[in-house]
Amino acid sequence: MKVFVAGGTGAVGRPSLPLLVAAGHEVTAVARGPAKQAQVEAAGAIPVAVDLFDAAAVAAAVTGHDAVVNLATNIPSIGRAARASGWTVNDRLRREASAHLVDAALAAGAGRFVQESITFTYPESGDRWIDAATATPEPTAVTESTLAAQAEVERFTAAGGTGVVLRFGMFYGPGSSHTATMLRMARWGLAYCGGAPGGYTSSIHVDDAATAVVAALGVPAGVYDVVDDRPLTRRQYADALATAAGRRRYVRGPGRVLRWGGAQAALLLRSQRVSNRRFREAAGWAPRWRGADEGLAALEAVSPDPGGPVAPSSGPASP
Numbered sequence: 001m002k003v004f005v006a007g008g009t010g011a012v013g014r015p016s017l018p019l020l021v022a023a024g025h026e027v028t029a030v031a032r033g034p035a036k037q038a039q040v041e042a043a044g045a046i047p048v049a050v051d052l053f054d055a056a057a058v059a060a061a062v063t064g065h066d067a068v069v070n071l072a073t074n075i076p077s078i079g080r081a082a083r084a085s086g087w088t089v090n091d092r093l094r095r096e097a098s099a100h101l102v103d104a105a106l107a108a109g110a111g112r113f114v115q116e117s118i119t120f121t122y123p124e125s126g127d128r129w130i131d132a133a134t135a136t137p138e139p140t141a142v143t144e145s146t147l148a149a150q151a152e153v154e155r156f157t158a159a160g161g162t163g164v165v166l167r168f169g170m171f172y173g174p175g176s177s178h179t180a181t182m183l184r185m186a187r188w189g190l191a192y193c194g195g196a197p198g199g200y201t202s203s204i205h206v207d208d209a210a211t212a213v214v215a216a217l218g219v220p221a222g223v224y225d226v227v228d229d230r231p232l233t234r235r236q237y238a239d240a241l242a243t244a245a246g247r248r249r250y251v252r253g254p255g256r257v258l259r260w261g262g263a264q265a266a267l268l269l270r271s272q273r274v275s276n277r278r279f280r281e282a283a284g285w286a287p288r289w290r291g292a293d294e295g296l297a298a299l300e301a302v303s304p305d306p307g308g309p310v311a312p313s314s315g316p317a318s319p
């Protein structure tokens with residue numbers, strides 16, 4: 001299949017490209033600048049420089065492809081997330097770029113469209129298992145655009161294509177700047193986990209998110225949750241971060257740090273125990289890392305540079 005990927009150079013896009021190529025697809029990926037072009041080429045994909053906010057350029061780039069995968073986001077750093085202005089580009093990507101990509105996919109006669117989304121918009125659900133079939137998103141101002149992107153996917157499906165929305169849990173893993181920040185904070189004894197210590201956070205290792213992207217090329221149209229098998233409580237997550245950072249446990253309790261995030265971070269205070277059952281059944285997919293405690297523990301070789309990257313270890317054998 002000829003697959004066009006937007007966001008193929010990001011935290012999930014980067015591990016997705018070589019997997020898509022290995023699965024036998026001919027992959028084109030958006031690359032902004034020479035370094036990203038080289039990154040895309042190293043993954044075995046074809047780089048294309050295109051501005052996602054330029055509808056005509058997107059249409060030209062997507063022509064000839066059988067499927068479009070949109071993983072483009074611009075999530076602000078933890079420091080910038082408290083300001084609504086930090087989310088402007090991300091909103092535009094989810095509203096405008098998604099619309100341009102759907103228009104382009106329809107014009108190209110592509111049969112499939114896969115759109116990145118998030119599970120964080122689900123309501124506070126205590127310890128109840130939830131998923132797209134049982135919970136209705138209650139987004140905040142900065143996450144309403146996820147529903148706009150979903151509406152574009154539904155437009156694609158209504159026009160006869162197969163539109164797939166992947167609601168990902170909280171990413172962690174190599175290449176995630178947020179993971180590097182959380183581990184740095186954990187080394188200082190601070191837990192970047194808001195809400196009640198007994199509330200749940202649903203996560204997904206970026207490498208497992210990447211295998212889900214490949215699997216999404218074969219599922220029926222719909223909205224799916226891509227999370228690991230064992231959502232952790234905030235306390236468990238904080239302890240897992242502390243352990244990965246080389247501390248015995250966190251010093252400051254969950255909840256304090258996220259207050260810096262203000263109203264924008266409010267939805268990260270909710271307890272969300274999200275089930276991956278529907279995607280497992282539809283795709284035959286399973287995460288390698290069943291819980292973030294396992295995946296974080298495998299993130300050895302955390303750079304001694306406080307701002308440095310997080311490198312992967314070989315990890316345990318697949319379950």
Ligand SMILES: NC(=O)c1ccc[n+]([C@@H]2O[C@H](COP(=O)([O-])OP(=O)(O)OC[C@H]3O[C@@H](n4cnc5c(N)ncnc54)[C@H](OP(=O)(O)O)[C@@H]3O)[C@@H](O)[C@H]2O)c1
Nearest residue numbers: 007008009010011032072073074075169170171176177178
């Ligand atoms: N579900 C989640 O938990 C979740 C979701 C998204 C992000 N995050 C986290 O947030 C951190 C930062 O996120 P991020 O949004 O920068 O994600 P990212 O995964 O690092 O990058 C997103 C992708 O979108 C592309 N992109 C961004 N703006 C673009 C634009 N205007 N035009 C074309 N492409 C554009 C990027 O291209 P370039 O490489 O050229 O910048 C990149 O390929 C990441 O470390 C990630 O862990 C978490």
